[in-house]
Amino acid sequence: MKLQNVTVAYGNKTVLRDVTLDFPKGDFAFLIGGSGSGKTTLIKSLIAEMVPKSGTVTDHSWRVVSGLSGKELAKFRRSIGVVFQDYKLLPSKTVRENVAFAMEVSGYPDSKILTRVPEVLSQVGILSKKESFIDALSGGEAQRVAVARALIHDPEVIIGDEPTGNLDPENAMEIMRIFERLAHAGKTVIIATHDDKIVNRMKKRVVALKDGRVVSDSKNSGYSL
Ligand SMILES: Nc1ncnc2c1ncn2[C@@H]1O[C@H](COP(=O)(O)OP(=O)(O)O)[C@@H](O)[C@H]1O
Numbered sequence: 001m002k003l004q005n006v007t008v009a010y011g012n013k014t015v016l017r018d019v020t021l022d023f024p025k026g027d028f029a030f031l032i033g034g035s036g037s038g039k040t041t042l043i044k045s046l047i048a049e050m051v052p053k054s055g056t057v058t059d060h061s062w063r064v065v066s067g068l069s070g071k072e073l074a075k076f077r078r079s080i081g082v083v084f085q086d087y088k089l090l091p092s093k094t095v096r097e098n099v100a101f102a103m104e105v106s107g108y109p110d111s112k113i114l115t116r117v118p119e120v121l122s123q124v125g126i127l128s129k130k131e132s133f134i135d136a137l138s139g140g141e142a143q144r145v146a147v148a149r150a151l152i153h154d155p156e157v158i159i160g161d162e163p164t165g166n167l168d169p170e171n172a173m174e175i176m177r178i179f180e181r182l183a184h185a186g187k188t189v190i191i192a193t194h195d196d197k198i199v200n201r202m203k204k205r206v207v208a209l210k211d212g213r214v215v216s217d218s219k220n221s222g223y224s225l
């Protein structure tokens, strides 16, 4: 995915300024920056939830994402798996039901759901908990379920907005290792975080934002603003 000279505003408040970034296939990039620096807004622009005031966001097929609608937009959204800090799972359903429900809503046939759910649950190492209720899981387990759900459409891009914000360091690293494996398998991984320890341990590309501007972009890097 690419952002080219992207400027985004809420009303007359500009929160992203002339951002140009390329996230090639298989890339693993951290998006760092203090609270209010524009990380979430950048993610919303990537997933076509926000339309830039100027500049363009293009997907892997060079399509301008803000120009998509209807079926094309739905297809684009399925090509991106998003994970949030608060998991956004249905607490009174089981692990299996959470993932199956997301597939039902997307119109998959039961036969496909039956085979795909255990696949994604094993990809994140949580198949043994498939009949557990979300309420009974640890934070690390719940986030793995959320990652499994993000994988149902076999997306090209995985995006996390502070996905380890509620996790202890050990569980946070486990989630990062899952993202790392997905990037090795060719998926583009973009993770917004202000967890300096994790970023320093992973030694990946780090894009730093300050007041809506990209102030640095370096490979095999650490957390510095
Ligand atoms: N819905 C909104 N309306 C107006 N301003 C917003 C809205 N959402 C975010 N902002 C502002 O945009 C700026 C960037 O926010 P955000 O992208 O959420 O930053 P981050 O995720 O890095 O904390 C902040 O100043 C924030 O207050």
Ligand SMILES: [Mg+2]
Residues within 6 Å of the ligand: 039, 040, 041, 161
């Ligand atoms: Mg944010």
